[in-house]
Amino acid sequence: MTKLIIGGAQIGGIQKDETREEVVARMIALMDAAHDKGVQFLAYPEMTLTTFFPRFYVEDRAEFDHWFETEMPNPAVQPLFDKAREYGMGFTFGYCELTPEGLHYNTSVIVSPEGEIVLKYRKTHLPGHAEYESERTHQHLEKRYFLPGDTGFNVVKNQGVIMGMSICNDRRWPESWRVLGLQGVQLVAIGYNTPSQNNLSSEEGIERRMYHHELSVCAGAYQNSTYAVAVAKCGMEDGNHMFAGSIIVDPDGFVVAKAEGEGDELIVHEADLAKCDFGKSTVFNFAAHRRVEHYGLIATQTGVKLPD
Amino acid sequence: MTKLIIGGAQIGGIQKDETREEVVARMIALMDAAHDKGVQFLAYPEMTLTTFFPRFYVEDRAEFDHWFETEMPNPAVQPLFDKAREYGMGFTFGYCELTPEGLHYNTSVIVSPEGEIVLKYRKTHLPGHAEYESERTHQHLEKRYFLPGDTGFNVVKNQGVIMGMSICNDRRWPESWRVLGLQGVQLVAIGYNTPSQNNLSSEEGIERRMYHHELSVCAGAYQNSTYAVAVAKCGMEDGNHMFAGSIIVDPDGFVVAKAEGEGDELIVHEADLAKCDFGKSTVFNFAAHRRVEHYGLIATQTGVKLPD
Numbered sequence: 001m002t003k004l005i006i007g008g009a010q011i012g013g014i015q016k017d018e019t020r021e022e023v024v025a026r027m028i029a030l031m032d033a034a035h036d037k038g039v040q041f042l043a044y045p046e047m048t049l050t051t052f053f054p055r056f057y058v059e060d061r062a063e064f065d066h067w068f069e070t071e072m073p074n075p076a077v078q079p080l081f082d083k084a085r086e087y088g089m090g091f092t093f094g095y096c097e098l099t100p101e102g103l104h105y106n107t108s109v110i111v112s113p114e115g116e117i118v119l120k121y122r123k124t125h126l127p128g129h130a131e132y133e134s135e136r137t138h139q140h141l142e143k144r145y146f147l148p149g150d151t152g153f154n155v156v157k158n159q160g161v162i163m164g165m166s167i168c169n170d171r172r173w174p175e176s177w178r179v180l181g182l183q184g185v186q187l188v189a190i191g192y193n194t195p196s197q198n199n200l201s202s203e204e205g206i207e208r209r210m211y212h213h214e215l216s217v218c219a220g221a222y223q224n225s226t227y228a229v230a231v232a233k234c235g236m237e238d239g240n241h242m243f244a245g246s247i248i249v250d251p252d253g254f255v256v257a258k259a260e261g262e263g264d265e266l267i268v269h270e271a272d273l274a275k276c277d278f279g280k281s282t283v284f285n286f287a288a289h290r291r292v293e294h295y296g297l298i299a300t301q302t303g304v305k306l307p308d
Numbered sequence: 309m310t311k312l313i314i315g316g317a318q319i320g321g322i323q324k325d326e327t328r329e330e331v332v333a334r335m336i337a338l339m340d341a342a343h344d345k346g347v348q349f350l351a352y353p354e355m356t357l358t359t360f361f362p363r364f365y366v367e368d369r370a371e372f373d374h375w376f377e378t379e380m381p382n383p384a385v386q387p388l389f390d391k392a393r394e395y396g397m398g399f400t401f402g403y404c405e406l407t408p409e410g411l412h413y414n415t416s417v418i419v420s421p422e423g424e425i426v427l428k429y430r431k432t433h434l435p436g437h438a439e440y441e442s443e444r445t446h447q448h449l450e451k452r453y454f455l456p457g458d459t460g461f462n463v464v465k466n467q468g469v470i471m472g473m474s475i476c477n478d479r480r481w482p483e484s485w486r487v488l489g490l491q492g493v494q495l496v497a498i499g500y501n502t503p504s505q506n507n508l509s510s511e512e513g514i515e516r517r518m519y520h521h522e523l524s525v526c527a528g529a530y531q532n533s534t535y536a537v538a539v540a541k542c543g544m545e546d547g548n549h550m551f552a553g554s555i556i557v558d559p560d561g562f563v564v565a566k567a568e569g570e571g572d573e574l575i576v577h578e579a580d581l582a583k584c585d586f587g588k589s590t591v592f593n594f595a596a597h598r599r600v601e602h603y604g605l606i607a608t609q610t611g612v613k614l615p616d
Contacts (some may be wrong), residue, residue: 014390035369057432108446121445124602125598125599127538127591127597131383132435146597147598149602150604152601153367155615156615157500160376162614163614165355169591170591171599172528172531172591173531173597174482174486174531175482175486175598175602175603175606177482178482178605178606179602179606180481180601181399181612182605182606182609182612182613183605183612183615184418184612184613184614184615198590200586200590201586208560211561211562212530212560212561213422215523215525215526215527215561216529216530216531217521218326218527219482219523219524219526219527219596222520222523222524223480223481223482223524225482252516252520253519253520253523254519278508278509282506282508282509283435283477283480284480284579285611286610286611286612287610287611287612288611289433289434289435289477289481290481290483290610290611291432291433291456291457291535291610292606292607292609292610293430293461293488294457294458294461294483294610295606295607296489296607297482297487297491298483298486298490298600298603298606298607299604299606299607300600300607301490301600301604301607302431302594302595302598302599302600303490303593303594303595303596304490304491304492304588304594304595305490305491305492306470306488306490306491306492307470307492308465308466
């Protein structure tokens with residue numbers, strides 16, 4: 001029976017002028033605390049290394065290339081990889097990736113306890129918009145600064161556990177979960193940066209948005225009989241508030257650990273991977289119950305087509 | 309701006325020896341009450357006309373053909389159709405369908421205020437099993453008595469609203485919701501008969517199962533920006549308990565009406581269909597955000613394939 005002590009390393013706001021080295025020091029402090037608690041796999045947020053810059057508009061996108069990493073690991077994050085290897089701890093974190101071909105992605109990786117990147121994922125569902133939109137209370141320009149990911153949703157067996165990733169908005173899309181579920185996923189790691197206010201609706205504040213976050217993660221975990229760890233970068237960042245609410249969810253869809261504050265904070269849960277088996281072999285036994293002959297639209301039709 | 313007063317007509321247990329006529333009388337009593345409250349569209353449960361007989365095993369399946377309807381409407385349910393037409397009320401209900409070709413389906417229909425069946429749906433995701441299984445606390449033989457539906461998930465514009473259906477276990481499958489969502493659905497009507505105890509797990513009782521029910525319906529409604537009305541047949545039936553918890557959920561994924569008891573009971577909510585537009589045009593603007601190039605497995609691979 002495989003058990004895995006999972007940690008979620010929530011990170012409070014990172015301001016514009018904070019360096020990678022300062023952030024990595026905060027990440028290592030959380031890793032130290034996680035090691036003290038026996039954590040074997042630690043999940044950090046989306047874009048862990050920098051402020052959430054898609055809230056800012058620049059006409060020349062290249063001006064923001066300094067927020068991107070051109071290699072991974074690189075000297076600034078090497079101490080994190082070294083510390084994890086010392087601890088024998090696997091981990092996952094998100095960062096902005098600039099490829100040798102000049103392509104920009106919102107990326108996350110899973111790193112084995114030996115310090116090897118064993119899976120890379122590039123965010124599929126980019127929210128927001130590509131041009132400045134004055135009717136919004138704040139900008140959310142992910143579609144300006146990133147390309148939609150080209151990796152799709154893959155899994156890797158790491159530390160004896162079938163793991164996959166989603167990033168932020170991906171968690172709201174059941175497709176993300178199901179593609180991982182069809183590969184037998186047992187742990188989905190999700191990082192997010194989620195503004196506390198909907199930039200197009202004054203009615204949609206932190207309470208409603210937190211509900212949607214938990215609803216999406218709990219449903220995805222339940223419907224695929226998998227653990228999930230969803231970790232925030234949160235609190236005040238350059239004058240903008242992002243909600244916290246990092247959670248670990250069990251394969252029955254229940255929250256089993258939750259962050260209390262809006263700063264750097266560790267949450268921990270000992271996962272019993274055998275608990276994935278019950279759902280996968282009964283109510284969500286895909287082989288027994290799924291009817292792909294009726295799912296065609298999902299994979300062939302992008303937008304809505306109204307009835308005649 | 310389209311508004312529609314939606315009702316959910318929860319039905320308490322129907323015992324083996326109750327006749328269709330007795331059940332239809334109970335349905336009409338709820339329809340009368342709904343009319344008094346201005347309800348324009350009323351949703352009844354799955355298999356509204358009979359007890360939930362898949363809990364019983366018979367070797368010769370034909371012995372249970374008497375639970376099936378060979379035509380719809382038929383003399384026993386005609387008074388319901390007549391009353392609805394008198395009230396100008398649309399409605400939906402589930403029943404067991406035996407076709408002229410001898411095929412058995414778990415079926416539901418949407419009936420217009422003019423008394424016409426405008427959409428038929430046959431349940432896609434049949435839970436349970438086909439043979440007697442002694443390790444279960446009770447049997448759940450839907451796979452014995454029904455074929456998987458051949459209709460798929462379609463919508464119809466009825467009373468100015470784009471409506472679709474799911475039945476019971478379908479609500480746990482995000483595929484059901486998404487196929488309807490891709491057709492612009494604004495109201496999903498779901499009937500269910502859900503035993504209060506998992507027949508393979510003594511740990512999974514009514515509280516956990518009610519949570520899964522609400523989680524599935526709220527997530528489906530939120531992720532497709534649609535209203536949903538999910539209606540139980542519930543309480544004690546032939547010595548077996550099924551949970552109640554009929555709900556109406558808004559396009560933001562919040563429960564806006566909920567049954568209090570476990571008997572015949574009406575729930576009502578005035579839906580403002582314009583509320584579907586916000587999600588459909590922002591966070592769940594499918595045309596802007598979905599990436600079908602990464603969804604292929606969903607529609608091509610039925611069961612799990614583990615990584616090498």
